[in-house]
Amino acid sequence: MFRVFRFNAWTAFVTVIALLIASPVLFVLSSIFTNSSQIWGHLAATVLPGYLKNSFILMLGVGFGVFIVGVGTAWLVTMCRFPGSRWFEFLLLLPLAAPAYILAYVYTEWLEFYGPVQSSLRAIFGWTAVGDYWFPSIRSMVGAIALLILTLYPYVYLLVRVSFLEQATCMLEASRCLGCNPWRSFLTIALPLARPAIMAGLALALMETLNDFGTVQYFGVNTFTTGIYRTWFGMGERVAAAQLAAVLMLFILGLILLELWSRRQAKYYQSNSRFKQLNPFKLQGIRAGLAFLTCFIPVFLGLLLPGILLFKMTLENLETVFDRRFFEFAGNSLLVATLTGCLAIVIALIMAYGVRLQPSLGMRFSVQIAAMGYAIPGSVIAVGILIPLGRFDNAIDSFMRATFGISTGLLFSGTITALIFAYLVRFLAVSFGAVNSSLSKIKPSLDDAARSLGHNPSSTLIKVHAPIMGSGLLTAGMLTFVDVMKELPATLVVRPFNFDTLAVRVYNLAADERLAEAAGPALALVAVGMIPVLFMSLKIAQSRQNSVDL
Numbered sequence: 001m002f003r004v005f006r007f008n009a010w011t012a013f014v015t016v017i018a019l020l021i022a023s024p025v026l027f028v029l030s031s032i033f034t035n036s037s038q039i040w041g042h043l044a045a046t047v048l049p050g051y052l053k054n055s056f057i058l059m060l061g062v063g064f065g066v067f068i069v070g071v072g073t074a075w076l077v078t079m080c081r082f083p084g085s086r087w088f089e090f091l092l093l094l095p096l097a098a099p100a101y102i103l104a105y106v107y108t109e110w111l112e113f114y115g116p117v118q119s120s121l122r123a124i125f126g127w128t129a130v131g132d133y134w135f136p137s138i139r140s141m142v143g144a145i146a147l148l149i150l151t152l153y154p155y156v157y158l159l160v161r162v163s164f165l166e167q168a169t170c171m172l173e174a175s176r177c178l179g180c181n182p183w184r185s186f187l188t189i190a191l192p193l194a195r196p197a198i199m200a201g202l203a204l205a206l207m208e209t210l211n212d213f214g215t216v217q218y219f220g221v222n223t224f225t226t227g228i229y230r231t232w233f234g235m236g237e238r239v240a241a242a243q244l245a246a247v248l249m250l251f252i253l254g255l256i257l258l259e260l261w262s263r264r265q266a267k268y269y270q271s272n273s274r275f276k277q278l279n280p281f282k283l284q285g286i287r288a289g290l291a292f293l294t295c296f297i298p299v300f301l302g303l304l305l306p307g308i309l310l311f312k313m314t315l316e317n318l319e320t321v322f323d324r325r326f327f328e329f330a331g332n333s334l335l336v337a338t339l340t341g342c343l344a345i346v347i348a349l350i351m352a353y354g355v356r357l358q359p360s361l362g363m364r365f366s367v368q369i370a371a372m373g374y375a376i377p378g379s380v381i382a383v384g385i386l387i388p389l390g391r392f393d394n395a396i397d398s399f400m401r402a403t404f405g406i407s408t409g410l411l412f413s414g415t416i417t418a419l420i421f422a423y424l425v426r427f428l429a430v431s432f433g434a435v436n437s438s439l440s441k442i443k444p445s446l447d448d449a450a451r452s453l454g455h456n457p458s459s460t461l462i463k464v465h466a467p468i469m470g471s472g473l474l475t476a477g478m479l480t481f482v483d484v485m486k487e488l489p490a491t492l493v494v495r496p497f498n499f500d501t502l503a504v505r506v507y508n509l510a511a512d513e514r515l516a517e518a519a520g521p522a523l524a525l526v527a528v529g530m531i532p533v534l535f536m537s538l539k540i541a542q543s544r545q546n547s548v549d550l
Contacts, residue, residue: 024384070156095302097529101214321520378490438472
């Protein structure tokens with residue numbers, strides 16, 4: 001008989017972990033019903049409409065851009081052959097390594113009035129003042145949309161390309177036999193079949209858009225994320241900041257439900273002949289040149305050009321960039337990223353194995369609740385952590401003062417414990433996905449064999465499954481490590497006093513207009529971010545080759 005819960009040690013342990021990880025999100029949602037006096041009414045009457053408008057425009061522009069770039073490039077490199085198409089299969093993923101806020105700082109330095117581009121134009125045409133010519137401002141809504149597109153389109157490209165690779169080739173071949181050209185085959189066959197992958201990629205890109213803080217703050221675009229930060233630190237209203245965070249969460253939930261409703265009962269089935277080799281469309285002449293430019297421009301603007309500019313600025317300022325403080329910030333980043341990566345592996349392994357042992361509805365629901373943090377912006381998670389932890393610290397301090405005359409200070413909210421907890425809430429889903437995927441490939445017969453030899457579930461997990469899952473565990477830790485290294489919104493709010501990471505260092509230097517000094521830390525973050533991107537490219541290539549061989 002089906003049961004919602006099967007209570008045992010694993011069920012209890014996984015449920016407790018899930019509730020702990022989900023507690024910041026639940027706290028933020030509960031803040032909707034909290035009375036925040038007149039401040040919330042003031043925000044709703046003044047800045048809230050602007051936050052809604054700017055966030056909506058930003059999402060609309062970024063969504064349209066990543067759809068066009070991601071889907072278009074995925075189709076070209078998968079179904080067409082032109083000079084460089086094989087290289088672009090993985091090159092198009094590389095801009096994912098560069099955080100949008102780093103591109104914002106680089107392009108501002110390059111395109112501003114005293115930057116090399118406008119300085120060269122004035123020298124060539126003899127212009128002397130800004131009134132002599134017009135040049136688009138990079139620090140604007142349009143600039144923010146453009147830079148977010150350059151860094152987020154790989155989410156759509158990656159998922160849609162995998163979908164194109166797995167599509168049934170017989171249908172595409174049938175469309176050719178019926179006289180369909182490549183453009184018509186794309187619109188009528190490939191694009192509708194790829195809709196789930198497109199929507200999943202768009203959802204990830206839009207969630208990252210709402211999570212962005214560095215880009216929109218630097219460009220002066222007021223969104224929910226900047227509003228939460230300003231309400232917390234500028235106005236000192238933590239409850240109002242939590243309520244803004246709750247509104248943002250409801251906004252994201254509405255988008256997810258809208259996408260699910262749009263699909264309703266639609267199904268997307270494909271035949272078993274999907275891995276048959278398909279003769280690609282061979283492009284020549286102008287078509288080949290346009291295809292090459294279509295794939296090259298996002299890679300060049302999204303990574304190559306910023307990388308070159310960062311490298312140049314780093315070489316010009318070696319003594320000021322790589323000083324003692326740089327290595328201190330790098331050490332802080334490595335510390336929290338390593339600790340979070342290791343903890344994420346352990347927690348994700350426990351959760352995934354708990355579902356394997358007890359695949360009940362209650363267990364699955366608990367795991368899904370714990371893994372929902374990736375859909376929540378870092379600023380929201382920061383608010384949901386610091387307020388309850390601060391109250392808990394104050395309660396402990398009051399008790400110790402009254403009982404023993406000792407002040408304990410901030411035991412949790414003032415240490416890296418809160419910061420690591422914020423990272424776990426935000427990125428546990430990334431680690432869990434990799435671990436669960438690896439664990440699901442292990443046959444249940446191995447569990448039975450281990451039990452017959454006298455191993456209990458814990459021993460089976462440690463001695464049998466964990467060694468087999470080495471690659472999956474490494475992937476989970478690596479992805480979490482890199483995400484933590486680049487994370488900015490939650491780090492700015494939760495980090496302890498005088499504890500800065502490389503991401504915070506880049507943000508602070510850019511805010512002070514010291515972009516040349518920010519080049520070194522920014523280049524380091526981009527270099528670290530390329531590790532999982534290259535790893536994913538190799539995995540996709542190997543998976544495709546193995547599938548074709550089968």
